[in-house]
Amino acid sequence: MKIFSYLPLGLAALSLAASPLLAQEAAIYSGMDRVHPVWAENGLVAAQEQVAAEVGRDILAQGGNAVDAGVAVAFALAVTLPRAGNLGGGGFMLVHDAETGETHAIDYREMAPASASRDMFLDAEGNADSELSRYSGAASGVPGTVAGMKLVLDEFGSMEWADVIAPAIKLAEEGITVTPDLADSLEAMQERLTKYPTAAKIFYKEDGALFRPGDTLVQADLAQTLKTVAEEGPDGFYKGRIAEAIAKSVTDAGGQITVEDMANYKAVKREPVKGTYRGYEIVSMPPPSSGGVHLIQILNALEGYPIGALGANSSETIHLMAEAMKLAYADRSEYLGDPDFVDVPVDVLTSKEYAEGMRDKISAAFATPSQQIKPADLAPYESDQTTHYSIIDKAGNAISNTYTINFSYGSGLVADGTGVLMNNEMDDFSAKPGVPNAYGLIGGDANAVEPGKRPLSSMTPTIVNKDGKVWLVTGSPGGARIITTVLQVIMNMIDHDMNVAEASTAARIHHQWLPDELRIEEGISLDTQRALQAKGHTISLDEVMGSTQSVMQDPESGYLLGASDPRRAGAATVGY
Template sequence: MRIKGISRFGAVTVMAVAALCALPAGAQEAAIYSGMDRIHPVWAENGMVAAQERVAAEVGRDILAQGGNAVDAGVAVAFALAVTLPRAGNLGGGGFMLIHDAETGETQAIDYREMAPAGATRDMFLDAAGEADSDKSRYTGAASGVPGTVAGMKLALDRYGSMEWAVVIAPAVKLAEEGITVTPDLADSLEALKERLTRYPSAAKIFYKDGGELYRPGDKLIQADLANTLKKIAAEGPDGFYKGPVAEAIATSVTDAGGKMTPDDLAAYKAVLRTPVKGTYRGYEVVSMPPPSSGGVHLIQILNTLEGYPIGALGQNSSETIHLMAEAMKLAYADRSEYLGDPDFVDVPVAALTSKEYAKDMRAKINLAFATPSEQIKPADLTPYESDQTTHYSIIDKDGNAVSNTYTINFSYGSGLVAEGTGVLMNNEMDDFSAKPGVPNAYGLIGGDANAVGPGKRPLSSMTPTIVNKDGKVWLVTGSPGGARIITTVLQVIMNMIDHNMNVAEASTAPRIHHQWLPDELRIEEGISLDTQRALQAKGHVLSLQEVMGSTQSVMLDPESGYLLGASDPRVAGAATVGY
């Protein structure tokens, strides 16, 4: 095994100081220890995994070292994260995976987003007065869509993997059965979410000691029910989850908590293959997730718009660059509210939104000197959320195969409901539908009729797993959690590397901004200079200093050296990039 690290000492540049200011205290310490004279990526020669939790990343690394390919490692990481990062890793949720096949040069998208049960109705989250009932759509059994993770992982492995199903699940079984060491990050999250997780006794008995005592760093957390569920899945395939005792327990628990999920809903679930959305940016090919994710469409839409400006010359995080980014973001998020939804139920104008011609129309709407008020921006006339607790991982193997995977149970620990006897935390993804068109969801995103609740529909998402190619070969694999901010987080990593010539670690660490049309505010992290802030305010932007945005996990293949270079965002504790 050969992994190259980063220097510990050296002078800290102005950019590094600004980047440090954007990080929470624990991450600042880690970044300083790593050496911020130049923020270096980790590098390796044969394979690399970047994930939001170290033990799961190492599981993927070990699969690669055993001869597995990127998909084998990706499936193993997904199951391991269900044990080691329970607030986001999951069996009871869903997501999206991009797979690049180096031999054929093709990239395939797998949609394993949750689906609304057959009993779901358009007005199921409205109260007696016809208003959206957020408690019902977030914290009850009705909040859960039919999970897709198990089916999605099996589809990926069957089509693109090289190892046996039981082999890639085995590390997760061991972790659940023998226990994981509670990290400070896990202990903090369990303490912060105690009220939600103790709402259901099935969750409380797993994540808290007798009498409700908290787990502390260094304690051992054993998840015996989850281990048994994983063993059934390993032995029986998806049928061990979607049929039989596990499916019946999930349906019963969801129904008892106010939902309408049945064993038939679980048995009917299917993950599907979709054609990725593709665009170009300054000679690079950008490949990302299509609907029901809005991520790829709007990532390419914003890049197309910004391609018409000299972003590199204007400077990274200058007031001019941030102004142009914010104005392009507003226009894209307005379109999201109107046009995006499940493509199996509504016609989504993907080609129009991602066209270079439409980008010209967007640029014509941007005033270079002043911010356009959001109330004056409407969706274009063309023939819409995840929480921060989504998680992403990126993988490239020795042959150049790549996986970019983002999956979630929505809120941290989902709805807080564990299906009795299974150890499976249930998602609250039904809140990602538009409970009432025009009314913001939990994260301020507006949705329309295209994303209304309906039986069998998949809710709109912001997840943006992305692969960027250079000269026909994979150059960058990236993605992030962050809810509405996922799209703009991925956008800025790509722009930082292409426009501003940053390495993958610098691009991951630089301070970020975000605008989502409504509310009409430009969110910024610490690290944006005061002079820049004043210049933006003079242009009419309303600034809102926010907590850190996203947790990017990125791996790139350096075309000159042939080495793999990777970086885990220091904004979130416990993430790791490992290789061999």
């Protein structure tokens, strides 16, 4: 068996750097040498953390399929990447079944407790109280990860439940080596995590000292929780001791999750949203994700322009992208929400006809001020610390999975005796229509808090097909920037003929309607910036955007190619 586990050429040193400046420099595409992807013959895993990626690779090497590997990676990341990997959160997964050619969407997004109410995050004056929606027990929705992983393994996996959880148990029980990235994140989040003694005793030493690179972090309570889940299935999480501990810890911290809420949680299968872009089929996540709808909506609008001829990151290309982004994010504020509660006009928003109307609103010469853009008149949010991984196996099965606990380390609350970090996803609801959430995203009545409802998300796990076969599997964390990050990887490859590593490395831009600013990474030339300002754009130099994990099948050679974004330390693409 051959193992290919090297980094894209020219980025090895940068990918290990924790420095934001170095990460920004790594994002510069213009003028650099060709960047090469990782390759493999039989299976490939791209994930935000190397040890978890290797867990997935090993499952593939043992004969497991992409789903087996994906479930194993999800549980491993709960141990090795605690700021985003989780048992106490939720997310979305696309599963492509090579035998049938069908792609399925799995929604295991968190749900609001039964006692949740529309105005639960408003203070006495009727203003949105971010402290309640982000840092208290009330910030937590009922977690969905365990239920989602069981659903997908039962339907599409080939291995036993306990076997795919076993690597995570070992990592939690024996301990993981603290990386520079983990040490830095624990130091940065010390104030939040030490607010709760249950978190402090896990993530800091007995005397309160910080873990340093090279130290061993053991998570004994989490190991026991994983063992219970492995032995009893989801009932071991959603009923009994663990469910009781989660409910008590959350309610003691001011929240509303009950043991009944835990027992009533359900992950669901949904129909993915589909579109086309220059002959490629785009398959992505439907509501309650806004990601797939707006990814396809923006691509449809841009398909009417000669993007390839205009050039990668030229002022003309960026201008058109920004104008299309503004229109889509305005629609997001009005129409997107949980489809079990509101009618989301998916077919209209993703139609080619609707895109024609969008292009009629776009001037090639001038930026339209966001104040003049309103959601379309139709008949009837998300954290930087989300994480994504992509997998293809030798049979052509593929998964694209994005999951999160929202903020880095969620609310900071660990359910006592479980090792489970709780999410603060309730902030992704609209606490008050028209008031932005933590990521500046505006929401309306469609995303108001209701009992049992799933909050709107920007997560955009995506599969791109060519000639009926999987071509690209991709996705990213990045909060409001997730949709536009995934968009640019796809456009870089289709319009600008970049390979998967180059597409992952190129400088990125983002516009989300409000605030009215065009955010750019370093790597966009000063001349381009000046040209955009002349068109009326307000430029904001932003921190690096996203952390894409992408794998693809090369239709000519048959080889699997992949790349982990160099913007964040610790990510890896590994195969065999």
